[in-house]
Amino acid sequence: MPILLSMLKSLFSSKTLEHIELEGIAFSIKHTVRKNMKRMILRLKKKHQIELSSSKVSNKKLEDFILSQKEWIVQQHHGLKEPFLEGASFYYLCCTYTIRHHALPLKIRGDTVYLNLSKAKAQSDNFYKKMAQEFLPSRVEFWKDKMGLEFKCLRFHCAKRRWGSCNSNGVITLNPYMMKLSEEMIDYIVVHELAHLQHMNHSKVFYSLVQIYIPAYKRIQKEITALNARMITE
Ligand SMILES: [Zn+2]
Numbered sequence: 001m002p003i004l005l006s007m008l009k010s011l012f013s014s015k016t017l018e019h020i021e022l023e024g025i026a027f028s029i030k031h032t033v034r035k036n037m038k039r040m041i042l043r044l045k046k047k048h049q050i051e052l053s054s055s056k057v058s059n060k061k062l063e064d065f066i067l068s069q070k071e072w073i074v075q076q077h078h079g080l081k082e083p084f085l086e087g088a089s090f091y092y093l094c095c096t097y098t099i100r101h102h103a104l105p106l107k108i109r110g111d112t113v114y115l116n117l118s119k120a121k122a123q124s125d126n127f128y129k130k131m132a133q134e135f136l137p138s139r140v141e142f143w144k145d146k147m148g149l150e151f152k153c154l155r156f157h158c159a160k161r162r163w164g165s166c167n168s169n170g171v172i173t174l175n176p177y178m179m180k181l182s183e184e185m186i187d188y189i190v191v192h193e194l195a196h197l198q199h200m201n202h203s204k205v206f207y208s209l210v211q212i213y214i215p216a217y218k219r220i221q222k223e224i225t226a227l228n229a230r231m232i233t234e
Pocket residue numbers: 192196201202
């Protein structure tokens with residue numbers, strides 16, 4: 001819909017503003033109303049979707065605000081990568097597979113991963129969860145025996161920012177996305193979390209315990225950090 005028309009429409013309707021077109025690109029609008037919020041916050045996490053939060057304001061105000069940020073929005077939109085498109089990369093145990101689309105469940109053949117675009121995120125998350133459940137428990141068992149430690153239980157949780165955690169009750173949580181990493185990196189993360197059963201911090205003593213089992217931990221840590229942005233968010 002041309003901008004002028006959509007502006008006119010929003011002026012005469014009391015419905016919430018749901019779409020806007022900026023420089024020929026259609027965006028949907030997700031507006032979260034927060035009481036007593038003084039500023040208006042605008043984010044673009046996905047292509048074609050503007051996320052706004054503010055106190056209750058008129059459509060006109062929302063639209064004006066979006067238009068005032070037009071250049072930034074369009075720039076962000078072009079900079080955002082769309083995961084799961086044909087030809088994009090898919091990572092598993094440090095190997096890169098090329099994505100192709102089909103209408104069936106996810107499958108890997110040679111260096112290609114086939115997935116259904118409309119269910120891609122769920123298919124991919126399920127794949128990593130399944131692989132994590134198959135592969136990680138035996139790694140955790142292996143290292144806990146070697147380190148002579150006991151934990152209460154092992155959980156899996158897809159997170160955006162952390163590979164794992166360990167709480168003071170002995171619950172170890174691992175991020176299934178670590179199945180994107182190499183086996184060496186996975187072992188380091190497992191040993192790191194197990195070492196927290198003894199030291200709930202990142203002190204020198206903590207790292208000397210890690211180093212006993214993973215002597216090259218500093219190099220591995222650096223390699224993981226270098227991959228982090230690319231692998232954990234995709
Ligand atoms: Zn830690």
